[in-house]
Amino acid sequence: EGQLVQSGAEVGKPGESLKISCKxxxxxxxxxxxxxxxxxxxxxLDWMGIIYPGDSDTTYSPxxxxxxxxxxxxxxxxxYLQWTSLKxxxxxxxxxxxxxxxxAGYFDSWGQGTLVTVSS
Amino acid sequence: xxxxxxxxxxxxxxxxxxxxxxxQASQDISNYxxxxxxKPGRAPNLLIYDAxxxxxxxxxxxxxxxxxxxxxxxxxxxxxxxxxxxxCQHYDDxxxxxxxxxxxxxx
Numbered sequence: 001e002g003q004l005v006q007s008g009a010e011v012g013k014p015g016e017s018l019k020i021s022c023k024x025x026x027x028x029x030x031x032x033x034x035x036x037x038x039x040x041x042x043x044x045l046d047w048m049g050i051i052y053p054g055d056s057d058t059t060y061s062p063x064x065x066x067x068x069x070x071x072x073x074x075x076x077x078x079x080y081l082q083w084t085s086l087k088x089x090x091x092x093x094x095x096x097x098x099x100x101x102x103x104a105g106y107f108d109s110w111g112q113g114t115l116v117t118v119s120s
Numbered sequence: 121x122x123x124x125x126x127x128x129x130x131x132x133x134x135x136x137x138x139x140x141x142x143x144q145a146s147q148d149i150s151n152y153x154x155x156x157x158x159k160p161g162r163a164p165n166l167l168i169y170d171a172x173x174x175x176x177x178x179x180x181x182x183x184x185x186x187x188x189x190x191x192x193x194x195x196x197x198x199x200x201x202x203x204x205x206x207x208c209q210h211y212d213d214x215x216x217x218x219x220x221x222x223x224x225x226x227x
Contacts, residue, residue, distance in 0.1 A: 033214075035216065037164075037218075044207065044218060044219075044220050044221045045158075045164065045207055045209075045218040045221075046218070047215075047216040047217070047218065050214055050216075059214045059215070061215070061216075095163055095164070097163075097164075100169075102214070104169065104170070105152060105154070105209075105210075105211020105212075105216065106154040106166055106169040106170075106209070106211065107154075107156075107164075107166060108166050108175070110163035110164055110165070111163065112163055113163050
């Protein structure tokens with residue numbers, strides 16, 4: 001069974017850059033798509049984008065295109081989500097999750113979440 | 121874009137009750153519908169995939185049904201540990217949509 005472990009909580013100021021990570025273990029990390037999902041305080045789940053670590057093929061939700069960058073380094077089994085200029089509205093918990101397969105569109109393993117707080 | 125709606129948005133039920141949550145798609149999505157449970161402060165957890173298939177390790181009191189545009193998640197005998205928010209999710213060619221969630225409480 002695969003496991004995903006995310007980096008710890010972050011606090012940043014508006015305009016700052018930030019990069020959070022998601023490290024996979026217990027499975028072939030390069031062979032499974034990884035998704036990033038945002039959950040704003042007290043709200044639901046928003047799909048942000050997805051990456052295939054094997055070749056870094058990436059698709060973004062139209063809502064997040066241009067707002068964040070998703071990347072991966074398969075040599076260290078890690079996916080990343082980054083911002084170049086944080087906004088207060090980026091305050092949320094961010095989850096990574098593993099897509100079972102390209103034909104089976106469900107997520108069978110989730111990271112524990114990374115809380116990002118943006119405040120001046 | 122396909123929109124997903126859920127009803128009710130919240131419910132309270134007694135231990136042992138049968139609880140049904142509905143998820144509606146704005147167009148036919150066949151059986152490409154999954155259900156997740158999210159307990160407070162925790163990551164979501166897969167319950168049901170492909171509309172009706174129970175994920176390994178999930179208690180058998182959870183079941184899913186439906187196809188096309190109308191789907192249900194049923195808890196047959198609500199337990200205290202089922203207090204959570206439940207989300208449906210659709211997938212189409214590397215695009216994903218979550219429903220708004222249904223919060224379940226114990227009366």
